[in-house]
Amino acid sequence: MSGPEPGEPDESGSESRPDESRPDEGGPERRGAGLLRPRVNRGQLIVAVLCAVLGFAVAAQVRSNDRDTKFATARQDELVGILGDLSQRSDRLRSDIRDLDATKSGLERDTQGQAALEDARRRSSTYGILAGTVPATGPGIELTVNDPQSRVRAASLLDTLEELRDAGAEVVQVDDVRVGVSTYFTDASDGAVIADGRSLARPFRFLAIGDPHTLATALNIPGGVLRTLRNSGAEGAVQQRQKITIQAVRSP
């Protein structure tokens, strides 16, 4: 960087007149040269400082963008959403920790293996209910499908079962067949419907354990299972019960 040019006093010349407007500096070539010739006065210093600030800001911004591209550009409402999700998740995990801690301390305290046995029994009954190997009782619904013209096919019954499962049915029985993960419906040649190898008697009777209101609503939605059954000439009736007992079991 050179100082002020000879013959051009720094103080007096700098503020009042912009150098570029000098009449003798004509022609693009001259101007291009003037652009590159170092010349210091106050205005140009300020310009340089502003440019430095700009460069600094660009560098800082680029760096901070490199660091976290996800949250730096997110707006407030997105961040609030993310935060809500995270705190919900951490609440859930914290309650899991509490449960597991309780189980652990119970197991540690108990010397005769009583708590471990209790825990294993509880788990075995839960899995048994899910697998269909033990009877179950609970609130639920009873769905009776009257089919006088024998027009209901296996596909309709499968739809009904899927709808019940979607609505959160935990245990389902069709006539005297306990429904499990491998349950199937097929059409027999004589118009009967076969579930898991057993012929189902009309009218079909579904027992499902789950939230009665949710199950009934799911079956009753417009265009849903009951509407489809009605279109095919059958009539379905849903009854909500506080206590449904499912006795049928699957062989393990």
Next chain:
Amino acid sequence: MIALIGLVAGVVLGFVLHPGVPLWLQPYLPIAIVAALDAMFGGLRARLDGIFDDKVFVVSFLSNTIIAALIVFFGDQLGVGSQLSTGVVVVLGIRIFSNVAAIRRKLFQA
């Protein structure tokens, strides 16, 4: 020339010191940078046209950045921050392109 040196020095400083962007500035800095870029290209164009004035440059630089940041700030207050910042970037982008086009015509006569 000094401006160029200042720019390079700023970039180098930024990368050497790697400062964090303060939280309150984070939504506004990118827009302010685009506005400052616009002012810089405007200044370069004026320089090539021979009508560059330090004072005009400083005032336009500062007002550009401040107004751009203010628009985004008000947008955030009104709940349309992202849309407004997109709008500001579009407008400034158009200005930058037209300034660069003028510079290109001046330098290459094309």
